[in-house]
Amino acid sequence: MVPYSENASNTDDKSNSHPPFRNPNFEHRSIVSSKKKVWRGLKQIVALERAATWPPDAVLYSSIDAPPPFKPAKRYSDISGLPALYTDPMTKLRYANAEEFARIRKLPMDIVSGLLELRKASSIVG
């Protein structure tokens, strides 16, 4: 199924008239018609780059990722943005005072999960 649509999009590309300055015979080296996914994503590219053999002092894209913070992260209320001292054990949302707590308990599920997703805390593991 997928290769078919892939082909379709390829023919589409060709039907769009190429500008004159483009080499009419040029085809991307990476494109193999049988392959489903042609272009690698950044993660794949970086993993590939890391897997190759390099001299020991080589600096790669993946080697300049910033380190984790050295200070504990500050906690802010999920509904007002104020510094939060408390966490609701039921929804796992953070809140700053009693009013906010009352509001949190009234929030529908989708908003709660959306707020947790915002700080990537919605996974059960975390």
Place this chain on the structure above:
Amino acid sequence: MDDLSSSEIYQFADARTIPDPIFPYTENLNGIPIVIDNGSFQCRVGWATQDEPCLQFRNCYAKHRKDRGKKMPATTELLVGNDISNLEAVRFQLKTAHDENVVSHYQAQELLLNYSFSHLGITDSSGIQHPIVMTEPLLNPQHCRALMSELLFECYNVPCAAYCVDGLANYYHNQEASSSSGLQDGLLVHIGHHTTHVIPILDGGADVAKSRRIKVGGHSLAKFLCRWLQLQYPHQASNITLSRAELAEDEQELERLSELCSAMSEFRQYQPEYQHALEEAGVATIEDLHKKIAAMQIKICKTRAKMAQEPVEEEGRLSPGPGGAGLPEDAEEAEEVLEAMQREWTSLHERRAARRSKRQEMAKRRTAASQERMRLISQLAKREKKDDHFGRRDEDWDVYKAINKEGGGSDSEDELERLQELTATLRQHRPHFLAEGGTQPLTEAQRNQILLTTEMIRTGEVLFQPSLVGLGQGGLADTIAYVLGLFSPADQQRLVDHVVVTGGLATMPGLVDRVRHELRAIRPFMSAFSVRAAQELIQRRMRISVEFQEELALWSSPEHCSSSGLTVQLPFAAAPATAAVDPAVQRERRREAARRLVLINARKREEKVAVNSN
């Protein structure tokens, strides 16, 4: 909070794009390098001799299939960059060549380059006879650079190409004139659309090994703000009792806020407030956040048609109500009616509150309510075993209401309607009562406003505290401290003497002050340092190319390359551009790979055996 002066209310400004014109190609442009700043947010293209880029567009395109689903051959319309007048309309068809800050989709890149070159007026059938200067991310993976070179050399037949890191190019151009040779010592903070780089520059070059990259940028900020506002104002839609189409419109309106372009313009709009807030955030501690919730509202701009529609509908809802039109003339009688309405309103509210608390109780186990429910259910189950008279009496059916988890609310919709009617009438005649009751009367305009409080500070904070968006990396200040820690104290001083902030977000008001504040916290007591934002951020980058031009001219001649002892080996340049890989070669390659895999597996097995035996 309610009486905000109109100066603090901002209209949503929609970013309107104007399609790019096709620039005429003149003779004197012969051999002049083309400069392409290929950023993940915006692409800027121009001639090296110009001060400002002629093209500047969102680096994305949308393929718009006009007659989808029909049997006839679909005609696709390709919209690139500024051709897209409304970005939200094609949000799901939007494609970009970038994955974060790296170009990964080269077919898309080709389309974008086609667009750029044709809009520069090039119609030469022999290819692009101009050197290309293109920006790339710091430490662009080899794979990506190879594919980009392949595209440039083989597809467009360019004579030569040079890559430069965008932030460094800007830094180079912005350094003080006194040290024109090489790069001045300093620390570059480049805030891009997807990533932020901290690059130390010493002894005339960037120390790449000691640079660090954080995965936050303008995009993270905009996304954060957008999603946050969406979650804060879900009722934005339900409050407005209009058609659902408008509901979608409203949401779009919100989302458009997140659109970086408008987000950026907004930052600029509330410049004084924002600066104030950021400064305070920088200088004061968190407790001060409480004090300075500067209220600000953004009014969602509505088309006039909708505004006209709104009052009509409002009236339509009011008039059949018992209040509004049907209120008795006699003052005393009216008072009585109002009194009754007030009572009804209160009782309705109480009932709703009771139901809500019941629902909450039901949700939990071991509360009296849920135990009562279980008891009823078990009773029902018991009764059904004997001869069954259940349902003969109407009261029997009430039991289902009692065991309904939702707290038995089949009539709550009617109630809600009634409540709304009452609220509307009471709002007219007894505004103070409602205010006491907790709900504030809102005007139509106020309902469509978004109140910005801590968001103004929080959004910018994402750069300094990536934990706000759940990213496990250190913020800008942490990373600067870390990078500085990699150097000796003397070198650290050389770095902080010249800190330059570049990138699109460097224009954010208060950002430089904030960086300055953080640096003061990092550096030893009473030590000196300087922070500044790069001048004329975006456009100036083009000028770098002028300085490159002479060198490029040299490089375009093969003689120079061989004389300087450099041979450039491009893996793909040897093969003819169109040659498909020979099947025999392919088979051989596959076999080779399999052989290698066998070897690796054997080695691993040996290692495992060795470990086990130990």
